[in-house]
Amino acid sequence: MTDASLPRLRILHVFRAPLGGLFRHVLDLARGQAERGHDVGIFCDATTGGSRADDVFAELSDKLTLGITRVPMSRYPSLTDARAQMSTIALRSRLAPDVVHCHGSKGGLYGRLPAIANPWRRYITAYTPHGGSFNYKPGGTEHKIYMTVERLLEGATDMFLFESRFIVGRFEAHIGHLPRTDHRIVLNGISDPEFEPIDHTDATFDLVYLGELRSAKGIDTLIDALSLLKSRDALTPRILIVGSGPDEAALRALTVSRGIADQCVFEPPGPIRRALSRAHVMVVPSRAESLPYVILEAAAAAQPLVSTNVGGINEIYGPRHRDRLIPTNDPAVLADAIRRILATPDAERRAEAADLAQHVRQHFRLDSMIDGVLTAYRDALARRARG
Template sequence: MDVPVRLRIVHVVRAPIGGIFRHVRDLATAQSAAGHAVGLVCDSRTGGAFEADAIAALAPTLALGAARLPMRRDVSPADLPALSRLMRHIGELSPDVVHCHGAKGGVYGRLVAARLGRKRPVACLYAPHGGSLHYEAGSLEGRFYFGIERGLERITDALVHVSAYEAEIYRRKIGRPRCRAVVIPNGLRDDEFEPVIPRADARDLLFLGMYRDLKGTDVFLEAIALLETRYGRRATAHLFGQAEDEGRRRYQALAENLGIAERVTFHDPARTRSAFAQGRLVVVPSRAESMPYIVLETIAAGVPIVATRVGGIPEIFGPSAGELVPPGDADALAAALAGVLADPVRAQIAAAARFDYVRPRFHIDVMRRRIEDLYHDILAAKTSARAA
């Protein structure tokens, strides 16, 4: 039996929010445009109207549809009926490839693929996207989840890391992979490399991301307060984001306590390029990342950016990585923001240099081709092994 040129691909991800969903959506769309039959399965209870609209817009472009089924984030007895529903649904789609994303999607998807693979060749890939790798190696939770990750390697055909940093963290915390492991960075579409011009009423600063300490929302607000007390600049800001664990009310309260509430506005998620027009400088103050789309998108749009030295961000900045600031350090962040805001011409020159570095290296077509080559390699090996 030959490996089909046009594949049936199912992507499994729990949370249809943030960068992980952006990755899945873009990859699924590109694969569908390339002629593959693609499907998506994600949680039915995570996200709001913005995410629901995005999934509704995506579904008609996918030959295998977009299904939303209940998936809990934490380990729970509810995982068993959830796994049963996923097994039934994905089995009916008869996939050649099950591509799992994130920790919980990785558990569900790999178990389903292993079961389906008993009857015919099914390629099973897992992309951590940070996920369980955010836990500390010595913590009780970390040891628990890393043990699960280690065990699931036995039914995984390939790990797909979005950055060299993530691959190294995986080796350090979980161990040298016992399955194939590759690094394939995120990529952007051609239209995302068009410049975005700030509106006349654009604010000084812009934050786009989940409202979580992991994303540095608290550090960002503290840096805004320091801009006034140390540098005499009463900076204004828009924040666009989704709160999954911690509601935005905690950060609104922090803004009140810092005396900056009248200069910062919290919003629900918005389309990235529309949001870009509402600020002059994007700030990514994360404490941890893998290969964040927001950094790629900002650079591609020609918008100045200040970001932290975490995860795969130095890989995106390349020769400009020395500009990055340490995570969790409001003083350093405030100093970097003050410098950029004080010299907008220099900020635009630096933005142009970052654009020139990113465009040829982080493109959706490169990402899609490398992932599809990996699918075919795995399926060819499995098909040959069955024929032997």
């Protein structure tokens, strides 16, 4: 697929960690833009992502004509920021991109800070927050600092590209107004092969959790819910916990103290469809999300789901399905939801999942996401060219 009738763009994606949904979003955009004939490059951290990121970048290297540049970056403010900032300035000068598309808080800093001193620049800056600093608890010191930075960088942003209505609302609530420059909502998208229903013929687990192992994901609530099912209802569903993160040791210990360790199997991150095929129901107990790819992918593949109602998840479910979402931080409610879905006949579970998959197919398409982002770039470039 190409945009042969339109000018070829030079696009540089800037972000920090090649991990999670943000990384998936950038990869989808970069691949799609390259397939449409554009020159695309990536600038990100060299110290995270592990072998999976190495493998993905090796596969992409011959498709991205502006290359893949990786330098050390830190998650929190440090002296590393200055070195990474100088690297991105040098790279931008050498590549002369038409578009610097910044992703997440750190990407937003590295890509937009130099633009403050260059109001007459030829290139445009686009910014997709992906939650990032907008997910910090309001009122705290960190949140105040990050919101101050966001206000400072707003004037250096030609186009805000929000992946959910939820993050638009967060921006307005925490900054005090909608972006004063152009902004669009371009929903994350799923490719056609991902709508193939999951085959559960060989499933040996009742439940599966997929994601980072940290507090914001609410896995402790899930463990408490499983403990309650065992003590209250004499139910012991087996669960596959797939992921990694800073709280892994504490969560393993919690399964022991709650008496459910023999029901839980921890495994490192791997292909999502393979993990989904090993369990009949996916559980998402999150406390905070933006528009999570893990739910988009599972919903598209007609995987039965139990999920909390946080962030943009209700946008994925839509008005016909969002009443199935449950409140967060409540083990009893989560336990009841798990008990109900496991007691539901398989045919009925699959029918509900297929109905949600159809909704996702109508509203979250990969081609629509890529085309929407490219249209936003061109509109911002035309506006900048007019002065």
